Amino acid sequence: xxxxxxxxxxxxxxxxxxxxxxxxxxxxxxxxxxxxxxxxxxxxxxxxxxxxxxxxxxxxxxxxxxxxxxxxxxxxxxxxxxxxxxxxxxxxxxxxxxxxxxxxxxxxxxxxxxxxxxxxxxxxxxxxxxxxxxxxxxxxxxxxxxxxxxxxxxxxxxxxxxxxxxxxxxxxxxxxxxxxxxxxxxxxxxxxxxxxxxxxxxxxxxxxxxxxxxxxxxxxxxxxxxxxxxxxxxxxxxxxxxxxxxxxxxxxxxxxxxxxx
Amino acid sequence: xxxxxxxxxxxxxxxxxxxxxxxxxxxxxxxxxxxxxxxxxxxxxxxxxxxxxxxxxxxxxxxxxxxxxxxxxxxxxxxxxxxxxxxxxxxxxxxxxxxxxxxxxxxxxxxxxxxxxxxxxxxxxxxxxxxxxxxxxxxxxxxxxxxxxxxxxxxxxxxxxxxxxxxxxxxxxxxxxxxxxxxxxxxxxxxxxxxxxxxxxxxxxxxxxxxxxxxxxxxxxxxxxxxxxxxxxxxxxxxxxxxxxxxxxxxxxxxxxxxxxxxxxx
Numbered sequence: 152x153x154x155x156x157x158x159x160x161x162x163x164x165x166x167x168x169x170x171x172x173x174x175x176x177x178x179x180x181x182x183x184x185x186x187x188x189x190x191x192x193x194x195x196x197x198x199x200x201x202x203x204x205x206x207x208x209x210x211x212x213x214x215x216x217x218x219x220x221x222x223x224x225x226x227x228x229x230x231x232x233x234x235x236x237x238x239x240x241x242x243x244x245x246x247x248x249x250x251x252x253x254x255x256x257x258x259x260x261x262x263x264x265x266x267x268x269x270x271x272x273x274x275x276x277x278x279x280x281x282x283x284x285x286x287x288x289x290x291x292x293x294x295x296x297x298x299x300x301x302x303x304x305x306x307x308x309x310x311x312x313x314x315x316x317x318x319x320x321x322x323x324x325x326x327x328x329x330x331x332x333x334x335x336x337x338x339x340x341x342x343x344x345x346x347x348x349x350x351x352x353x354x355x356x357x358x359x360x361x362x363x364x365x366x367x368x369x370x371x372x373x374x375x376x377x378x379x380x381x382x383x384x385x386x387x388x389x390x391x392x393x394x395x396x397x398x399x400x401x402x403x404x405x406x407x408x409x410x411x412x
Numbered sequence: 413x414x415x416x417x418x419x420x421x422x423x424x425x426x427x428x429x430x431x432x433x434x435x436x437x438x439x440x441x442x443x444x445x446x447x448x449x450x451x452x453x454x455x456x457x458x459x460x461x462x463x464x465x466x467x468x469x470x471x472x473x474x475x476x477x478x479x480x481x482x483x484x485x486x487x488x489x490x491x492x493x494x495x496x497x498x499x500x501x502x503x504x505x506x507x508x509x510x511x512x513x514x515x516x517x518x519x520x521x522x523x524x525x526x527x528x529x530x531x532x533x534x535x536x537x538x539x540x541x542x543x544x545x546x547x548x549x550x551x552x553x554x555x556x557x558x559x560x561x562x563x564x565x566x567x568x569x570x571x572x573x574x575x576x577x578x579x580x581x582x583x584x585x586x587x588x589x590x591x592x593x594x595x596x597x598x599x600x601x602x603x604x605x606x607x608x609x610x611x612x613x614x615x616x617x618x619x620x621x622x623x624x625x626x627x628x629x630x631x632x633x634x635x636x637x638x639x640x641x642x643x644x645x646x647x648x649x650x651x652x653x654x655x656x657x658x659x660x661x662x663x664x665x666x667x668x669x670x671x672x673x674x675x676x677x678x
Contacts, residue, residue: 188523272509281506281565284465285520285572286495292523378428 165376176290176368180298183291190296197300201262205308208257213245213312216253217319220244224320225328237330238338241320246347248404250313255358255400258305259393263366266297267392268385270370275380279371294367301359309355350411357407361399366392417479418443418576418608419464424473426459433459435632437473441576441625446602446609448619451629457612461580464610465500466491496524499569501579505561507553507568513540514549517568524572539567543597559590566597577601579611583618591615595622616655620644628654 184190224240270293273279282289317339324330369392374384417440426434433456441447449457462468463475463483470484477483477494486494507516517536521527527535540546543563553561562582569577579598583591599622601607613619619626620640627637628651636643636651643651 269510276504276509277502277506278508280465280467281500281502281508281568283467284495284498284500285523285568286492287520287523 172372173364173368176294176371177364179288179290180294180364183288183295184299186288186291188287188292190299193292193296194299194303197296198304200265201258201297201300202304202308205258205261205304206311208261209254209308209312210315212253212257213250213315214319216249217241217245217316217321218323220249220316221320221323221328225324225330234328234330235334236338237320237324238335238340239342240338241324242317242339242343243347245313245316245320246343246351248408250309250316251351251354251358252400252404254305254309254312254355255362256397258301258308259362259366259396259400262301263362263396264389264393266363267366267370267373267389270367271373271385271388274371274373274375275382275385277380289371294363294371297367298360298363301363302356305359305362306352306355309351313351346411350407353411354404354407357403358400361403362396365396365399368392369395416442418477420474420476420479421460421464422474422476424460424463424470424475426456426463426468426473427471428459433632437629437632437634439627439634439637441608441610443608444602444606445624446598446611446622447625447627448611448613448623449627449629450613450616450619451635452614455629456632457629458580461578461610461612465498465578466495496572497574498576498578499572499574501562501566501569501577501582503580503584504558505553505565507561507564509553512550512552513545513556513564516553516564517571519568520572535571536567539571540564542570543567544593558585559587559594562586562594566594570601573605574607576608576610579609581613582611583613583615591618598622630654 220241221237224237225234228234228236228240279289282292321335325332325335369388373388374380377384419441422438424434424437425432437460449460451457459468463470466483466486475483483494508519511519514533514536517539518532521532521535537546537549540549543566545560545563545567548556548560553564556564582594582598586594595618598609598611602609611622623640625638626640626643628635628643635654636646636648646652
């Protein structure tokens with residue numbers, strides 16, 4: 152009779168336990184910055200993995216998003232006779248919101264899922280146990296380089312996304328739809344100021360932490376709670392990582408925007 | 413004063429969630445000898461290994477290291493120091509997939525020592541030579557067979573010259589010839605380096621060939637312990653049944669079919 156209550160209680164306990172474990176995970180990762188091994192080369196390798204390899208995907212996303220913005224923005228502004236404001240509209244939308252969020256979502260899908268899978272496979276093949284038995288802190292060895300690399304890469308990718316997106320909006324707005332070139336650039340430069348850019352930077356920092364922590368956490372503890380270690384656990388960890396990371400990015404986006412606006 | 417037993421387990425009880433897998437385990441691992449924990453799959457021998465390497469927290473019971481402190485009460489620093497003295501060979505080798513063989517073996521050296529890269533490379537090649545894999549230095553783990561992965565894992569476990577070597581199921585997934593080669597290597601380690609080796613296995617033949625001391629386990633309890641001769645001559649009917657059951661699958665087959673067809677339970 153008490154079974155539903157018991158399972159609800161057990162569920163609540165599990166969630167609290169998970170949250171605490173995630174907090175500890177984050178602290179150990181930060182602590183890993185000052186622990187051996189040296190971080191330079193592993194971080195560089197991760198910068199290549201997260202940053203360089205996400206370039207093309209982010210570029211495509213940015214280009215087509217910018218072009219759609221140009222299209223939609225033009226037709227909406229035309230109703231009020233304000234086509235000249237297209238530069239401001241495209242610029243502000245990208246720099247404040249779409250640049251950070253879309254880049255974060257693309258990086259989650261590409262690098263985040265790969266991180267979760269890679270670390271998940273290490274877990275099921277006892278490689279993380281092997282690290283611990285060699286007296287090597289697994290957080291310092293595996294997670295910290297990824298966190299540092301992500302914090303370095305994401306702002307750069309977002310800036311790249313903003314740039315390509317604005318160019319895409321320009322090509323469609325000015326090139327295709329006939330918006331005045333001067334009005335476009337003037338609108339852009341006068342509306343987008345440092346407070347918008349700093350919002351983008353704050354978001355990039357927070358998103359990079361969210362993406363790495365959630366995805367590597369899911370991979371790190373793949374199968375640990377169930378006690379069975381196989382491909383199914385890795386698959387589930389990877390899917391959960393991408394879903395939870397994406398949702399956390401969107402929630403974080405709202406929180407940061409409401410604080411900073 | 414160094415004790416005769418490098419590790420002593422006293423009254424170890426272990427649980428996975430609420431189910432108990434080890435019941436009051438007590439035995440000693442003597443220095444400079446090959447000890448074998450033997451038992452069928454699921455009897456809890458790998459769990460003991462996880463306790464001895466600190467991967468599973470010891471709750472009820474004690475694991476006394478070097479006649480000193482209980483491993484379950486080790487601080488993080490002490491655990492790290494203990495792990496610098498041990499080497500562990502996991503069942504699948506547990507090689508890092510993104511690194512070549514040479515890089516895998518160099519990992520402990522790179523992290524714990526300040527040796528030059530060239531020195532590390534030479535040490536790596538020497539260890540790979542010892543396990544017969546020196547030609548495969550630059551291969552990735554995915555390009556190797558199961559036996560080769562295990563041998564590489566052994567080379568990595570030995571690179572820091574550990575005092576104690578823990579081996580989890582050395583012959584699992586190997587053909588008899590490669591398994592025999594690994595057994596021979598383990599005995600050579602004891603003879604050449606005076607290493608203390610603890611092997612967990614379910615292979616009877618292998619155990620009797622390499623062990624100086626055998627602990628037989630069944631369903632989470634220690635059935636008996638002693639030298640190979642003592643075990644072979646043990647008059648206890650359970651021990652005799654255990655030893656003969658392993659070697660004679662005929663008896664198992666009939667009772668298995670009976671159970672399968674819903675007949676009398678055996």
